[in-house]
Amino acid sequence: xxxxxxxxxxxxxxxxxxxxxxxxxxxxxxxxxxxxxxxxxxxxxxxxxxxxxxxxxxxxxxxxxxxxxxxxxxxxxxxxxxxxxxxxxxxxxxxxxxxxxxxxxxxxxxxxxxxxxxxxxxxxxxxxxxxxxxxxxxxxxxxxxxxxxxxxxxxxxxxxxxxxxxxxxxxxxxxxxxxxxxxxxxxxxxxxxxxxxxxxxxxxxxxxxxxxxxxxxxxxxxxxxxxxxxxxxxxxxxxxxxxxxxxxxxxxxxxxxxxxxxxxxxxxxxxxxxxxxxxxxxxxxxxxxxxxxxxxxxxxxxxxxxxxxxxxxxxxxxxxxxxxxxxxxxxxxxxxxxxxxxxxxxxxxxxxxxxxxxxxxxxxxxxxxxxxxxxxxxxxxxxxxxxxxxxxxxxxxxxxxxxxxxxxxxxxxxxxxxxxxxxxxxxxxxxxxxxxxxxxxxxxxxxxxxxxxxxxxxxxxxxxxxxxxxxxxxxxxxxxxxxxxxxxxxxxxxxxxxxxxxxxxxxxxxxxxxxxxxxxxxxxxxxxxxxxxxxxxxxxxxxxxxxxxxxxxxxxxxxxxxxxxxxxxxxxxxxxxxxxxxxxxxxxxxxxxxxxxxxxxxxxxxxxxxxxxxxxxxxxxxxxxxxxxxxxxxxxxxxxxxxxxxxxxxxxxxxxxxxxxxxxxxxxxxxxxxxxxxxxxxxxxxxxxxxxxxxxxxxxxxx
Numbered sequence: 176x177x178x179x180x181x182x183x184x185x186x187x188x189x190x191x192x193x194x195x196x197x198x199x200x201x202x203x204x205x206x207x208x209x210x211x212x213x214x215x216x217x218x219x220x221x222x223x224x225x226x227x228x229x230x231x232x233x234x235x236x237x238x239x240x241x242x243x244x245x246x247x248x249x250x251x252x253x254x255x256x257x258x259x260x261x262x263x264x265x266x267x268x269x270x271x272x273x274x275x276x277x278x279x280x281x282x283x284x285x286x287x288x289x290x291x292x293x294x295x296x297x298x299x300x301x302x303x304x305x306x307x308x309x310x311x312x313x314x315x316x317x318x319x320x321x322x323x324x325x326x327x328x329x330x331x332x333x334x335x336x337x338x339x340x341x342x343x344x345x346x347x348x349x350x351x352x353x354x355x356x357x358x359x360x361x362x363x364x365x366x367x368x369x370x371x372x373x374x375x376x377x378x379x380x381x382x383x384x385x386x387x388x389x390x391x392x393x394x395x396x397x398x399x400x401x402x403x404x405x406x407x408x409x410x411x412x413x414x415x416x417x418x419x420x421x422x423x424x425x426x427x428x429x430x431x432x433x434x435x436x437x438x439x440x441x442x443x444x445x446x447x448x449x450x451x452x453x454x455x456x457x458x459x460x461x462x463x464x465x466x467x468x469x470x471x472x473x474x475x476x477x478x479x480x481x482x483x484x485x486x487x488x489x490x491x492x493x494x495x496x497x498x499x500x501x502x503x504x505x506x507x508x509x510x511x512x513x514x515x516x517x518x519x520x521x522x523x524x525x526x527x528x529x530x531x532x533x534x535x536x537x538x539x540x541x542x543x544x545x546x547x548x549x550x551x552x553x554x555x556x557x558x559x560x561x562x563x564x565x566x567x568x569x570x571x572x573x574x575x576x577x578x579x580x581x582x583x584x585x586x587x588x589x590x591x592x593x594x595x596x597x598x599x600x601x602x603x604x605x606x607x608x609x610x611x612x613x614x615x616x617x618x619x620x621x622x623x624x625x626x627x628x629x630x631x632x633x634x635x636x637x638x639x640x641x642x643x644x645x646x647x648x649x650x651x652x653x654x655x656x657x658x659x660x661x662x663x664x665x666x667x668x669x670x671x672x673x674x675x676x677x678x679x680x681x682x683x684x685x686x687x688x689x690x691x692x693x694x695x696x697x698x699x700x701x702x703x704x705x706x707x708x709x710x711x712x713x714x715x716x717x718x719x720x721x722x723x724x725x726x727x728x729x730x731x732x733x734x735x736x737x738x739x740x741x742x743x744x745x746x747x748x749x750x751x752x753x754x755x756x757x758x759x760x761x762x763x764x765x766x767x768x769x770x771x772x773x774x775x776x777x778x779x780x781x782x783x784x785x786x787x788x789x790x791x792x793x794x795x796x797x798x799x800x801x802x803x804x805x806x807x808x809x810x811x812x813x814x815x816x817x818x819x820x821x822x823x824x825x826x827x828x829x830x831x832x833x834x835x836x837x838x839x840x841x842x843x844x845x846x847x848x849x850x851x852x853x854x855x856x857x858x859x860x861x862x863x864x865x866x867x868x869x870x871x872x873x874x875x876x877x878x
Contacts, residue, residue, distance in 0.1 A: 185225050185316075192221025258409030260396065263416055265423070268355075268390050269430040275352035275388075277308040279344060281381050282324050283317050285358015285393060289420030295357065296331035298428045305431075306547075310337045312344035312354075312381050314362035341381055348385040350522075356383055356391040358420050360398070363391075364405045375403050389413040392423050489549065492527040493841035496520065497562030499555070500534040501569050508537025508820035509827065511566040511587075516828035518548035524832075525841035527551065529558045538820040563844075566831055568824075571608070573600050581605025584846070586831065588612045588625070591858040591866040598866055601859035607846060608859040610866075611830065615855040622833035623852065627671045628826040629816050634675030634751065636815040637778040638664075641747045642683065644776045644796075644808040650684020661686045665741045666705065667762055667787065668751035669696035672780055676749045677705040685747075690737065692726055710737055735764065742767040750787035751780045763788040773805030782811035 198214025201207075272278060280299070286292060299309050311333065313324045328338055348354065356363050359381075366373040367380045383389050384407050391413060398404050407413055416423060498517075501507040512520075513535065517528035528550040532542060542552040559565065564584040567575070571587045573596065579585060581604060589610035591598060601608040611625045621627070641664075642649060651661040662685045666673045669691035680687045681704030689696075689705040697707040710733050726734070742748065742763070748771075753759050759781035768777065768790055779786045782793040790799055791811040799807045816823045837852065839845050848854050858866035 185229055188221050188225040192218045192225065195219070195221055256404040256406045256409060260408050261414045263390065263414035265416070265426045265430050268416055269427060269434060271353050271388055271390070272302060272307065272431065273305060273434055275307055277351050278302060278353045278355065279310050279312050279348065279351050279386070280355045280357060281312045281314070281359055281363060281383055282357045283359025283362055285420050287323060287327060289358065291357065291421040291424045292327040292331040294421055294424040294428055296328070296333045298424060298431065299333060301428065301431045310339055310344065312339060312341060314341050314359070314381055317359060317362050341379060345382050348382050351386040352388065354383040354386040354389045356389065357424070358393065360393070360405055361403065363407060364403060365407055366403055366405065373403050383407070384410050384413065387412065390416055392416045392420060394419060490522055491525060492521065493525045494564065494844050495527050495529055495562045496835070497529045497558040497565040498531060498534055499558070499565060499567040499575070500531040501567060503569055503572060504814070506814040506817060507569055508817045509568045509824045510535045510538050510540060511568045512828045512831055513538065513824045514540050514544045514548040514550065515825070516832050517545060517550040520832060520835060521549040524835055526835060529553050529562055531555050531558050538824040568827055570594060571597060573597060576600045576604055576606055579604060579606050583607070584609060586611060589858055598859050598864045602862050602864045605862050606859065607857065607861070609856045610858045611856065613856045613858065615852060617851065620852045623830050623837065625827055625830045628830055629823070630670060630672035631675045632816045632819050632823050632826065633780050634672035635679050636819055637672070637676050637749050637780055638679040638683065640810055640815065641749065641776050641778050644810065645747060645774070649680065662747060663745045664747045664749065665689070665745040666749045666751065669693070669700050670751060673749070673751040674699055674703050676751070678703040681705060688741070708737060710734065738763060738767055739770060742770045746772065746775050748777045749780065750777070752787050753781050753784060759784040759787050761787065761789050765789045768799055768807055769801045771801070771805070771807050773801070776808045776810070778810045780815070783813045786811055
């Protein structure tokens with residue numbers, strides 16, 4: 176009976192279901208209701224799971240269980256496959272792997288049988304160390320049970336983030352240099368899409384044949400458990416590497432480790448393609464030869480194709496985006512576009528990125544890393560002269576604008592309400608100025624919301640800084656030296672930064688409480704592990720766009736009383752309250768600080784706009800001495816986000832990428848002023864200051 180591969184999960188699930196129904200009958204016989212109920216659950220779940228998996232394979236349970244009886248070598252319908260099979264060698268596959276920029280590995284039941292997962296993991300590690308992008312494509316029913324391949328790869332410590340499902344990976348095969356199929360057959364069979372007479376027609380499969388080069392590793396050329404011939408074996412861009420799975424992978428691993436990754440110095444040998452009997456079950460067909468070399472993947476050629484027809488070319492570009500080095504603030508280490516997003520804009524949007532020399536150094540991105548990803552590293556003058564769009568993270572200066580020409584676009588953190596001179600200069604020069612910090616708070620703009628991205632990092636870093644200055648346990652501890660209570664943390668403001676701070680402090684084991692004038696934040700605070708502080712005062716602080724609004728004097732008086740109570744009790748206070756376009760409100764007065772315990776810490780995330788704490792010194796961390804001689808550390812540093820420059824740069828760059836995509840990419844780039852998002856962030860355009868944007872129309876008046 177030919178049961179295995181994609182069929183095996185169904186068979187096992189049916190058997191599990193049978194064990195459940197057996198339990199039901201046994202329960203009836205011994206009058207045990209608990210056994211009847213438990214057995215019914217097992218039996219029903221097994222049947223449901225079997226049905227779901229059969230639907231995924233486009234086959235019936237009857238076909239899976241009964242269709243395999245008889246001659247195991249008999250094919251299950253479908254067109255007879257005829258053609259030439261190309262066999263290859265370990266050396267050639269090694270060459271392809273090292274020349275490839277992207278490799279996808281699709282493991283099947285054969286990897287499990289040969290117990291090759293650890294060798295596959297080591298091979299993956301070696302390839303990634305040599306700069307090859309390696310991912311795994313997993314068929315939902317590959318192996319003995321759903322998730323079998325995922326479990327094996329996890330056991331071998333393959334990074335979770337590079338293991339993708341069939342639906343996630345299928346669209347990437349056309350852009351992949353090399354696919355390694357390890358012990359899979361039916362799950363990579365193109366007949367499922369092309370041959371209506373095939374027993375597996377309609378079954379979802381991994382579309383490995385769409386890659387530039389495919390290598391199938393099997394013990395033989397026999398059909399899979401479904402008994403269907405696989406036309407992939409004779410495709411011109413496929414090669415067979417026959418043999419035991421683990422031994423083959425071990426040989427590839429040894430060859431990769433021994434390689435100097437210098438394909439240009441290897442002597443090329445003649446291509447040889449041979450005809451092999453596709454019905455044979457031998458490891459190597461009698462009288463056949465093996466292929467020792469093919470045109471390299473760096474030349475982009477496939478078997479049987481001309482080099483000119485498939486040579487990899489740089490994607491066509493339609494727009495140049497320049498990335499300026501941040502020079503205004505010596506503490507600023509971020510860069511507006513990192514190398515990975517530069518590559519994505521090139522490949523997906525047709526945008527070439529020009530980077531000022533040394534722009535990414537503070538974020539640990541070298542000029543060479545940019546060049547590898549397709550960006551051009553140039554001097555500042557060349558960048559400004561050639562770029563249609565120029566991006567920076569910090570607020571542009573008047574000098575930046577004066578160096579640009581009419582029609583160019585400058586993107587940055589503008590703070591338009593505080594920088595009217597900058598807006599006027601941009602209008603005077605005919606430069607279009609886009610304020611990333613003015614992205615509307617609407618659902619469609621979330622991917623471009625740099626305020627949220629920046630605030631999330633700031634909230635997280637605030638807790639890291641607080642833990643550093645606090646110098647005590649955050650979590651409660653019982654030790655041989657005594658019992659120590661958890662740190663008490665108060666977070667004021669439950670926006671993005673505040674919620675992130677609450678979550679980070681809670682994860683460290685602190686006792687976290689939070690306050691916000693917007694009562695709607697209560698559920699959000701509690702979901703992050705904090706306790707929401709409520710005053711007995713009927714006034715809601717929810718303002719326009721989801722921000723907090725200014726509160727009444729009576730409310731503020733009650734609020735200050737609450738904060739005094741908390742200041743006496745808490746070890747750490749994080750303040751995050753800000754109102755767009757205004758000076759930060761004072762929430763922690765000097766008498767609050769005087770009431771705090773010695774060794775306490777205040778992290779003021781609103782320091783850039785004056786601070787929420789009366790004694791904050793923007794841009795500085797210092798120790799405040801209370802009237803009782805206690806010490807309270809006040810952190811007013813404004814570069815907390817920059818202290819996580821690598822992460823912050825990636826997040827800002829992704830926001831910029833989504834903005835460029837929203838504007839039509841490189842080919843159809845347009846700043847459509849009828850678009851709510853584009854109009855909202857455009858603060859100077861075509862010689863006119865366009866800030867503030869018009870308010871959206873309200874609902875029509877009721878009759």
